[in-house]
Amino acid sequence: MTDLNYFNRLVVYLRREWLLQLFRWRSLWLLWGQRGVGHIPKNASESPPLVELIIPFPAAGKLSVKQHDYYFRNLRNLMLKHLPRQVHFNFLATIYCDGENPVVKSFLETCDDPRFRYKATNGSESNWGHVQTCKGIEESEAEFIVRMNCDNKPFPDFLEILVQGASQNADVTYARVIYQGAAAREHFRTFADYPNELRALVIPKDTIGSLEFRNIDCMNYMVRSAVAKNHANCWGNNYASDWQFIENIVKDGGNTRFIDRIIGYKC
Numbered sequence: 001m002t003d004l005n006y007f008n009r010l011v012v013y014l015r016r017e018w019l020l021q022l023f024r025w026r027s028l029w030l031l032w033g034q035r036g037v038g039h040i041p042k043n044a045s046e047s048p049p050l051v052e053l054i055i056p057f058p059a060a061g062k063l064s065v066k067q068h069d070y071y072f073r074n075l076r077n078l079m080l081k082h083l084p085r086q087v088h089f090n091f092l093a094t095i096y097c098d099g100e101n102p103v104v105k106s107f108l109e110t111c112d113d114p115r116f117r118y119k120a121t122n123g124s125e126s127n128w129g130h131v132q133t134c135k136g137i138e139e140s141e142a143e144f145i146v147r148m149n150c151d152n153k154p155f156p157d158f159l160e161i162l163v164q165g166a167s168q169n170a171d172v173t174y175a176r177v178i179y180q181g182a183a184a185r186e187h188f189r190t191f192a193d194y195p196n197e198l199r200a201l202v203i204p205k206d207t208i209g210s211l212e213f214r215n216i217d218c219m220n221y222m223v224r225s226a227v228a229k230n231h232a233n234c235w236g237n238n239y240a241s242d243w244q245f246i247e248n249i250v251k252d253g254g255n256t257r258f259i260d261r262i263i264g265y266k267c
Helices: 002-033 065-082 102-111 130-139 158-166 181-191 225-229 241-251
Strands: 051-058 091-098 116-120 144-147 172-179 221-224 256-266
Touching: 051 065, 051 130, 051 158, 065 102, 091 102, 091 130, 102 116, 116 130, 130 144, 130 225, 144 158, 144 225, 158 172, 158 221, 158 256, 172 241, 221 225, 221 241, 225 241
Parallel strands: 051 091, 051 144, 091 116, 172 256
Antiparallel strands: 144 221, 172 221
């Protein structure tokens, strides 16, 4: 019986790993299908809208050394590699810490980029960065707001694509992202039973980008600031607050637009 149980677990494990590899290859195929797509033309006489990226980060001492190193390493990668390459250059990136974090503050000062800003709450809340997100929305003076994590990997046209959608009078614009690493494994466990599981590592996972819980996550949407401020209090101590935030906007009559393009990786 023990051998049989071991064999069954092995079969489940191998099937899962095989599907994950299949999903990764399909993700690459989707990216290949986007090759050659040019950048969105801009009217040179118009100033591009200001977008604020709100990026929550833990306070000093809140995580183990290993965890903090992981997040800080990815934050450096985001600020030094992915954000400077954005085609849409008119943005602010606010690193909002859950309490003071001198390491992050010092790093941002060395970046010497006026678009990078450091903020911190008075104390630690420890709820997935939702307090920082709420405060960031309330304090923002930008036209649009994007919430993302420090280990996200936006493509160079990430902001440009979202801004294009918002130019069509949309209050919420969202596009596709691909899950990688730990996020891919967690996403697989959560949604593997859906009939369209071959798209489980890409959200939205259908061909029409339906607006529902499983198709909204941090990084894959942008919200008009004036609308976001009316719903900032939707952020609570809940893992699904991204969806609750968007759902409240839609219920209040907010316009949405789906852009069928892949705009980055979520790790």
